[in-house]
Amino acid sequence: MRVFVTGASGWIGSAVVPELIDAGHRVVGLARSEASAAALTAAGADVVRGTVDDLGVLRDTAAASDGVIHLAFKHDIAFTGDFQGAAEADRRAVDAFGDVLAGTHRPLVIASGVAGLTTGRVTTERDMPTIDGSPTSIRATTSQAALALAARGVRASVVRLSPTCHGEGDHGFLATLVATARAHGVSGYLGDGTNRWPAVHRLDAARLFRLALDKAPAGSVLHGVAEEGVTIRDIAEVIGRHLDVPVTSVDPADAAGHFSWLSGFLALDVTASHTLTSELLDWRPTHPGLLEDLDKGHYFTAPAA
Template structure:
């Protein structure tokens, strides 16, 4: 299958592209710089010069593909919602009738369930998500109608030394000698190894059935305090409890996000695609795996 992927020079997208190439697919990757081009070509993909702002490039590349995988994102860019809306419109407009479209979303689209497990049928709304434009992006893909649109709501992604959240906690430990968590840190998060997540993308594209919304998470649920303690042990720092007010002063809106707990039920992905995550657990990976030498 000829697959266009955005974000292949990034963390999740790079591993997804690698898995697609390994599975025998022809992968074409959007590359916005010479460095990105080198990165995606090293993965075995063919680079197409452009960014999410280059709408004609997106439309043309999608028209030449049988499937589109959208992983590109910059959560630090305040304009990302507008950028993604226009980019999705171009990609969906270019993709031919019957093509496949896989959209990368996040478990953060769900409202805070305070520890109650959530499945894909639970209502989501921009007003209750720390990443509201991801809810809107999901709707844009699912409402397009002319393609088999699948939304993957990923839990906390880890592995291969990546993940913005984990790298941030590790960086805090190294720089400040302290890794923060909020309150008692008992709120549990779901997680998924990046290689397991990439395997799900391949399974979705090769399934051939109608699109769906699926959660991507292992069975493991990890308290935020335990994550902070593992990051602290890795860096010789201390895990420290902050009040929400202290956390907000130090980390901004991220502090409130760290108090959330909406563990994901990923049984639909297992049932529809035979997906079976097998990677090492989050704490194991933090303490003895790819982060240990980072």
């Protein structure tokens, strides 16, 4: 299968590409820079130059492909205050793919997240997002629009990822927590630290995207969740042990000053399961869990970039 992958050189995409190639697929990756193009070529993928805003490129490449995995998201502007702009660009891209793939019954797999779907209970694949008009709900409407493409003859599925997709080379949430602990000389958590994050190793997540491409039925919601919830205090304790710094509670009133942009995410209490996903696709996470991965030490070999 010729597979078009956006975000192919990103954190998840750079694991999805070799997963697809090892399974016998030919990959065409979207690259917005020379460095991304070089990385994709080195991984054995073909390259098309462009960004998620180049809708003509997206349409043409999708039309010439047997399936699409859409991972690109404008995190650079999302984390600097324009989440709405990033979410709107994502929606335009998914709509462009839907127009091209309608009636072909080819697969379209998009990435989303499990955070914020429910409170007070374990989130399952049957839970749907609340659409309330907020900027963050725009991305939820995109996942709903993707699922609705099943009625237009697209084998569309949504992979909802854990807040923490960990592994060696990660520069996301966990790496930011490590960098924050270094900077402040303490490994912090909010309140009593009992709030939780689901987690998945990026290599397990990559395998799930490949399985979704290969065989997920149209309209499937899948959970890239290996662990239902790991407490933030447990995470802080591993970080404190490796950095040899105290582990301490941070008053929620001081969260923004201590954790910066990460403070809102640290306040979340999210649990999610992958039971239905495993039953549907026989997906069984096999790589280290979050705390075990942290204990391997690679998050602490150098300051996070």
